[in-house]
Amino acid sequence: MSADRPSTTASAAPADFGVYVHWPFCLSKCPYCDFNSHVRHAAIDEERYVRAFATEIASMAARVPGQTVSTIFFGGGTPSLMRPATVGAILDAVARHWTVARDVEVTLEANPTSVEAERFRGYRDAGVNRVSLGVQSLDDAALKALGRLHSADEALAAVAIARNVFERYSFDLIYARPGQLAADWTRELKLAIAEAAEHLSLYQLTIEPETPFHGLHAAGKLRIPDDDEARALYDLTLDICAQAGLPAYEISNHARPGAECRHNLVYWRGHAYAGIGPGAHGRLEIGGERRATATEKHPEAWLMRVEANGCGLISDEALTREERADEFLLMGLRLAEGINLTRYRAIAGRDLDPRRIAILKDEGAIEITADGCLRVTQAGFPLLDAVVADLAA
Numbered sequence: 231m232s233a234d235r236p237s238t239t240a241s242a243a244p245a246d247f248g249v250y251v252h253w254p255f256c257l258s259k260c261p262y263c264d265f266n267s268h269v270r271h272a273a274i275d276e277e278r279y280v281r282a283f284a285t286e287i288a289s290m291a292a293r294v295p296g297q298t299v300s301t302i303f304f305g306g307g308t309p310s311l312m313r314p315a316t317v318g319a320i321l322d323a324v325a326r327h328w329t330v331a332r333d334v335e336v337t338l339e340a341n342p343t344s345v346e347a348e349r350f351r352g353y354r355d356a357g358v359n360r361v362s363l364g365v366q367s368l369d370d371a372a373l374k375a376l377g378r379l380h381s382a383d384e385a386l387a388a389v390a391i392a393r394n395v396f397e398r399y400s401f402d403l404i405y406a407r408p409g410q411l412a413a414d415w416t417r418e419l420k421l422a423i424a425e426a427a428e429h430l431s432l433y434q435l436t437i438e439p440e441t442p443f444h445g446l447h448a449a450g451k452l453r454i455p456d457d458d459e460a461r462a463l464y465d466l467t468l469d470i471c472a473q474a475g476l477p478a479y480e481i482s483n484h485a486r487p488g489a490e491c492r493h494n495l496v497y498w499r500g501h502a503y504a505g506i507g508p509g510a511h512g513r514l515e516i517g518g519e520r521r522a523t524a525t526e527k528h529p530e531a532w533l534m535r536v537e538a539n540g541c542g543l544i545s546d547e548a549l550t551r552e553e554r555a556d557e558f559l560l561m562g563l564r565l566a567e568g569i570n571l572t573r574y575r576a577i578a579g580r581d582l583d584p585r586r587i588a589i590l591k592d593e594g595a596i597e598i599t600a601d602g603c604l605r606v607t608q609a610g611f612p613l614l615d616a617v618v619a620d621l622a623a
Contacts, residue, residue: 246300248496249324251283252507253309254529257343260377267307268529276316282536283506284323286525289541290504291327294514297502298329301493302336304358310340314352321357335398335492337362342380342388350395361392362431362491363401368418372407389425400429400491405467406460407435408453415463416470423474428489432467433482434460461612468608481564481611498565500558500577508532508542519548551579556622563618568605571598582621590617 255274256267291297302324304317317338324330337360338353350361365385367373373382380388385401392399403422405415422430435454446452455463468478476484480498483491496503502520505512509527513520525542526532532542549557555578562569575581587604590596595610595617610617 245501246492246496246499247294247297247328247501248301248303248493248503249287249299249328250493250503250505250507250510250512251302251304251309251320252306252505252510253304253312254307254508254527255311256306256308257311257341258377258379270529274311276313278533280316280319282533282542283320286506286536286541287320287323287504288327290506290512290514293516294502294504296329298331299324299334300331301496301503302334303493304336304338306339308341308344308364309338310344310349310353314349314356317353317358318356335360337491337493339364340388340392342385345388345391347391347395350391354395359396360398360400360491361396363388363392363399365389365401365422366404367407368403368421369414372410375408376404386425393427398429398489399427400431401426402431402433404433404435406455406463410455410463412463412466416466419467419470420474423471423476426476428476429483429485429491430471430476431483432471434464464612465608477566479566481614495565498561500561520554522547522549551577554578559622560618563604563606563614563621566605568599568603571602571604574604583623586620586623590620 254268255270258269302321304312304320309317321336336358338358339362340350341364345363353361363385365388366376366378368382368385370382373380373385389399389401392401401422403418405419419432454460471477471484475486477487478484479490480494483494485491502513502515504514505523505525508525508529509532510525512523514523515521522545523543524545526535526544535542535544555574558569558574558577571582582604587596587598590610591598593610594607595613596604596606598604606614606617
């Protein structure tokens with residue numbers, strides 16, 4: 231992501247429409263995780279949930295009819311705990327109510343503990359064509375510290391199954407972990423790159439409120455790398471991945487050109503998507519308005535709400551022009567391609583402040599491309615939040 235990296239006008243491409251499906255159940259709750267995930271020791275009534283998913287899909291489709299679905303993403307939670315028949319039934323419900331693009335990308339998140347070859351073949355037969363594995367580390371001690379239930383060998387075995395079953399797969403790693411040294415991360419990352427076909431998601435460990443890690447960190451019992459140490463690991467990550475042909479296309483995501491996660495690009499490029507399932511968020515374009523939707527988080531409460539009302543919505547608000555512009559800025563500047571300034575003007579009804587742009591350019595934090603995109607430089611990405619706040623002010 232240097233100043234001379236190739237630019238792209240993809241942010242101005244025709245809008246994709248995505249469907250996000252949230253499966254909220256996990257085998258255990260990781261101590262760093264603040265996602266809407268729940269552990270249930272009793273069996274999940276998948277048939278009942280399938281009916282509810284289908285009902286909510288129908289409700290959403292009635293609000294935004296005529297869409298062509300470009301991407302579908304099963305997130306969680308742990309979607310790979312679902313039976314393949316459950317995944318297939320949900321995909322069938324999507325296809326009943328919207329047109330599904332012939333080249334649709336259908337991603338399913340999976341944990342190595344729930345990966346079996348037969349199950350993966352079932353997902354493929356149901357219509358999944360891309361998997362994203364929550365590997366998180368290739369070091370057994372780190373996995374234990376992160377509360378993961380699998381070993382490094384089990385993770386690599388799951389990656390091998392994914393490679394044999396699907397043409398497209400990705401996996402996640404967490405770095406800037408307690409006590410992690412640059413040499414250790416270099417070895418781990420190079421092993422990951424050797425196992426990854428086209429895509430890696432590489433996240434710095436962050437301490438989220440209301441998680442066990444937050445309590446340990448506040449008590450001084452958990453130390454993560456400081457800002458300078460984390461910055462060094464970030465720069466190392468960029469360099470190693472770029473040299474291996476997996477440049478960063480987003481602040482935490484690396485891919486070979488053309489292998490980016492199309493569903494996540496829907497979010498980052500500010501396109502519309504329907505959020506289905508407990509705690510799912512969506513952005514719908516209705517009657518010239520962009521509406522922010524959110525559903526009930528608690529799985530059983532969501533289920534009863536859908537059965538009573540046809541959907542689990544608890545929030546459905548039209549965004550103001552300023553809110554739309556700020557969201558477009560916040561999401562779009564995560565991308566290496568940046569944001570199209572003409573599109574920003576159309577959303578905001580105004581240009582960004584040229585004085586702030588000039589200051590940030592002089593500081594080396596942003597740049598303007600020849601095709602009119604504003605993007606954050608490699609030097610600016612560790613300061614992304616501050617750059618966005620400055621531009622949005």
